[in-house]
Amino acid sequence: MFPTALPTRKRRRPEAAFAGGCEEVKFRDVTLFLVERRMGKSRRNFLSNLARSKGFCVDDALSADVTHVVSEGNAAQELWSWLEEQGFRETCDKHVLHISWFTESMSAGRPVPVEIRHYIQNPAVDQRSCAHPSAKPESAVSPYACQRRTTLNNHNKIFTDALEVLAENLEFCGNQGPSLAFRRAASVLKSLPEALRCLEETQHLPCLGEHCRAIIEEISECGSCSRVEEILNDERYRTMKLFSSVFGVGPKTAENWFCRGLRTFEQVLNEPSIRLNRMQTAGFLFYEDISKPVSRTEASALKIIVEEAVICVNPSATVSITGGFRRGKEFGHDVDFIIKTPEAGQEDTILPAVIERFKSQSILLYSDLQESTFDLRQLPTHRFEAMDHFSKCFLILKLKGEQETGRDWRAVRVDLVAPPLERYAYALLGWSGSTLFERDLRRFARLERGKLLDNHVLYDKATNTFLPANTEEDIFAHLGLEYIEPWQRNA
Ligand code: DCT
Ligand code: MG
Numbered sequence: 001m002f003p004t005a006l007p008t009r010k011r012r013r014p015e016a017a018f019a020g021g022c023e024e025v026k027f028r029d030v031t032l033f034l035v036e037r038r039m040g041k042s043r044r045n046f047l048s049n050l051a052r053s054k055g056f057c058v059d060d061a062l063s064a065d066v067t068h069v070v071s072e073g074n075a076a077q078e079l080w081s082w083l084e085e086q087g088f089r090e091t092c093d094k095h096v097l098h099i100s101w102f103t104e105s106m107s108a109g110r111p112v113p114v115e116i117r118h119y120i121q122n123p124a125v126d127q128r129s130c131a132h133p134s135a136k137p138e139s140a141v142s143p144y145a146c147q148r149r150t151t152l153n154n155h156n157k158i159f160t161d162a163l164e165v166l167a168e169n170l171e172f173c174g175n176q177g178p179s180l181a182f183r184r185a186a187s188v189l190k191s192l193p194e195a196l197r198c199l200e201e202t203q204h205l206p207c208l209g210e211h212c213r214a215i216i217e218e219i220s221e222c223g224s225c226s227r228v229e230e231i232l233n234d235e236r237y238r239t240m241k242l243f244s245s246v247f248g249v250g251p252k253t254a255e256n257w258f259c260r261g262l263r264t265f266e267q268v269l270n271e272p273s274i275r276l277n278r279m280q281t282a283g284f285l286f287y288e289d290i291s292k293p294v295s296r297t298e299a300s301a302l303k304i305i306v307e308e309a310v311i312c313v314n315p316s317a318t319v320s321i322t323g324g325f326r327r328g329k330e331f332g333h334d335v336d337f338i339i340k341t342p343e344a345g346q347e348d349t350i351l352p353a354v355i356e357r358f359k360s361q362s363i364l365l366y367s368d369l370q371e372s373t374f375d376l377r378q379l380p381t382h383r384f385e386a387m388d389h390f391s392k393c394f395l396i397l398k399l400k401g402e403q404e405t406g407r408d409w410r411a412v413r414v415d416l417v418a419p420p421l422e423r424y425a426y427a428l429l430g431w432s433g434s435t436l437f438e439r440d441l442r443r444f445a446r447l448e449r450g451k452l453l454d455n456h457v458l459y460d461k462a463t464n465t466f467l468p469a470n471t472e473e474d475i476f477a478h479l480g481l482e483y484i485e486p487w488q489r490n491a
Contacts, residue, residue: 026055029093030111032102033059033066037082038073039099047102054109062086068111071120072099076200080122096120116140116204117194141188143206144448145440145491146481148191152328152490156189156196159216162228163189166215169231172240172251185212187436187491196220239263245291247396247413248279279394282366286396289411293331298399302335302414305363305397306354310339313353317341322431323415328487334413338431340424347418348372351393354416358397365411366396374420380452380459380466388455390427392417423456425469430455432472437491441479449479 032051036044048058059066062083069088071079083096090096101118105111142148154160163186170179184207189196199217202208208216218225231237236258242265243254262268269284276284283290299321307319320326323336341347351369358364374389395414403410419427430438445453451467452459458467458478469475476483 023052024055025057027057027111029067031057031059031063031065031067033062033069034102035069035071035074035079037071037079039071043072050106051102054106056105056111062088067094068101068114069094069096070099070102071096074120076120077123079120080124090122096122117192117201119204121200121203141191141205143184143188144444145184145187145191145434145437145489146444146479146484148188148491149484149488150187150191150437150491151488154190155194156192159196159219160186160189162215162219162225163212165228165231168241169234169237172237172244172255174251174255181207181209182212183436185209190491235263243268246280246287247283247290248277248281249283253280279366279368282396286365286411288405290333290396290413292410293333294335294412296325296330298401298410298412299325299332299335301401302397302399302412303337305399306337306414306416309354309357309361310350312357314341314346314350316343317346317350320428322417322428323433326432326486327434327490329490334415336415336431337417338424338428339416339418340421341418342421344420347391347420350418351391351416355393355395358395363398363400364395365398366394368394370394374423374456376457376466379454379457381454382452385454388417388427388430390417390419390423390455419456422468425471425475426453426457427455429472429475432486432489434489434491437484437489440491444481445479451479453479 032048034044034047039047048060051058062069066088069083079096088094088096095101095114095118097114097118098120101112101114163182167179167182167186170176170182188205188207196202196216199213199220202213202216215225215227239258239262240251240254243249243257244251246265257268257274260271262271265284265287268274303319303321310317310319318340320338320340321335322338323334324332325335339347339350341350348371355364355367355369358367370387370392372389372391374391393416395416396411397414398409399412400409402408417427417431429441442453445451445458450461452461453475458469458475459465460467467478469478473483
């Protein structure tokens with residue numbers, strides 16, 4: 001157990017509380033106390049002097065002025081028993097922290113904001129109780145993806161991959177609600193700045209229920225999750241995954257084919273009662289190419305082709321890459337482009353002309369043009385719509401270049417969208433994804449701000465007005481959200 005008799009010297013004034021006696025206290029709201037137990041006397045002295053030299057106030061005793069207790073190597077239970085014996089109580093501005101908070105603060109040269117992962121939780125207190133002061137520290141992870149910064153640097157891939165398999169399997173079974181719960185849990189883990197070190201760290205994370213935590217526990221103990229292994233070997237899951245990997249085949253069609261006893265592409269193609277639509281036909285025809293990820297280099301090559309065609313039909317139009325590549329991904333299942341036209345009406349004529357041009361260049365393998373059904377008078381809409389109303393097209397293009405197949409081209413899926421100019425910011429935001437980020441932006445707008453957001457508009461229900469935006473920044477500002485860069489939207 002901890003020694004009960006820690007130095008109980010009379011507390012000195014903060015300014016005088018350091019060994020050197022000449023350092024200036026820069027951070028008056030913070031008074032540190034380093035727990036000697038396990039850290040050892042000499043390391044404690046060293047760290048205390050280091051902190052003082054950087055302008056921190058360090059108290060040698062656990063006085064009433066201490067705001068940040070820092071401990072290294074102590075079990076939470078023992079530490080907390082001792083702290084409580086000393087009469088220490090956690091409040092909203094008194095924290096008990098891992099040494100990681102201290103070292104990060106030393107590197108930063110200032111006290112870094114306290115995050116959930118820094119806390120040493122008191123095991124005797126119900127962690128889920130909101131009354132607990134550390135249940136809601138200022139920097140708590142938000143339950144909304146649009147309030148988290150999620151880069152592609154996922155430190156918890158081992159857990160998120162498993163949770164996404166569970167989500168996908170539920171989607172294949174038509175259980176959208178439970179599937180979304182797993183997707184949200186995976187998304188929260190993707191936003192963490194480092195790998196989870198222990199299950200306790202999940203205690204204060206949003207969207208992680210008992211079920212998710214049990215899976216995380218199993219993976220951290222066994223390296224894998226038995227339920228996930230079972231799914232990966234499950235015939236239904238494997239078949240659904242195979243069938244829905246075909247362009248034009250959604251979960252409904254995939255399920256229909258599975259229920260009819262079909263298990264392979266060969267069986268589907270040889271089944272006389274199945275009539276593939278145009279999209280599915282193209283999907284099978286170019287399956288080998290379009291099931292292969294598109295690289296960033298290939299996306300850049302396509303941008304030049306798309307730009308050339310767009311400028312040829314309308315010299316004042318511009319093309320920007322959106323979707324996953326705008327978020328910094330190295331590979332994608334397709335390449336998404338958004339076209340900006342400066343004059344009203346041009347958005348309706350540009351895509352048919354661009355498609356014609358691709359045709360004349362003999363690089364058009366498939367096209368599905370969807371004309372605009374956009375009508376501001378029919379907005380805002382309260383029901384969720386999977387597709388927006390802008391003029392858009394889903395294409396398969398020929399991209400020239402030597403291939404492993406021996407051919408000098410490959411087929412690539414390309415999406416183009418052309419919104420009216422005054423809708424550009426909303427469309428760009430919507431098409432930049434990720435899907436979960438977009439979903440949470442809309443949910444946040446509705447539940448937290450009383451506003452309706454979609455790919456076309458932002459509508460304020462309180463004033464019954466549409467809120468204008470020229471840029472994505474304008475939309476975040478209307479929602480009272482910090483701006484999240486595209487590369488931080490990989491939720
Ligand atoms: N989107 C949308 N409405 C849809 C589908 C998608 O607004 N009905 C948005 C969300 C993401 C973006 O468009 C691009 O979609 P995808 O290409 O499917 O996603 P991605 O993030 O680009 O992923 P990938 O890298 O696999 O292409
Ligand atoms: Mg994409």
